[in-house]
Amino acid sequence: MSLVPNGDKVDKDDKGNKARVFFALWPDVAAAARLHDIASRWHVGLGGRVMREDSLHATLVFIGDVATDRLATLLDLAGEIDAAAFGVAFDDAGCWRHNQIAYLGMRRMPDALRNLQFELATRVQVAGFRIEQRRYSPHVTLIRKADCSSEMREKENLGESLENKNPATEPVAWSVRDFVLVKSSINANGSRYEQIGRWPLLEDYLTP
Template identity: 30%
Template sequence: MPRLFTALEIPRNAAMSLSLLRGGLPGGRWIDVENYHITLRFIGDVDGRTADEIVDRLDRIDRPEFSLSLNGVGSFGSKKPHSIWAGVSPAPEMFALQAEIERICQRIGLPPDPRRFSPHVTLARLKASRVEDVVHYMAGRGDFSTVPFTVSRFVLLSSKESVGGGPYLTEEVFPLHEAVSRPVLSSSASHPAKSMV
């Protein structure tokens, strides 16, 4: 069974903005635009029965769609940087969705994810990049941001065992429901005017 993980997709406009960040860093292996995503929960290699159970449970998630934007760049591995990423706006709905997926995974017997959820889009894997080159790269791109976009679904992706970075295959799609906006009562609606007649 291939490695599985749940993720949010990056729409084309935001992905094209991210693609402008490619290059300018020695030792960087840049992720292909079509493989950009925000990992919600890495599941790993599981047998077919467990995979089916995961899909069945994820299919029952009933959460509203929400808005996200991408902003800023950073790196993982302070003394020996190993990847460059773009940041993700902290939407409460995204954290709630991720927490529910984590609970589902633990309920069916998967070990807890040892890493704290830190939403990001990986842009490049680094091999022997110097810290000063990474700092210089990030200094010129810190004001990066995209226009907000609506997240209307999450996906189950699979990847072949590799160094990372794709290609990824969409195994299942799980729609989120439309957010219901509550009507705002105006002061005149909540306190009807008395008839003057």
């Protein structure tokens, strides 16, 4: 799989010698707009901070802080993956109280997504990087610092869907044609994301 270059962003690092990175799926423009619209409506009842439309994503593998001279290793190993394009549908509303995140997840994870995430996570660990050791649960964070109390969920008429993880009324789907390596940084306005690598998937299979 060929890397689609993204200028010289790999060499630019605010910390000087480290970068905070993760692999992710990035929604297309239409899907991002729908996700942001849902977040804006939820915000009325849940409060918190709505994620910017251009920052919405579904993490594949979170790596964290790595030395900038090791970014090339991540770019290389991602390029060794050959996987077909696939469709995703985020149709499961949720709100985690422990970290105050309101999100859209999946009732059913496509096998193609499961396989891509597993292969990518395996290659990252074999290369000597540490990753989060938890069961992979694909989701798109819509609101941070959300009030996940039952009272606020009921106020926005989200009580049943958020409490019991029933399907969201408006599932958001898109065709995954690539995955990206992202560098994140924190400023006064929240997290800022830069895509420093992108790898197209083989477009011989696309079903949400």
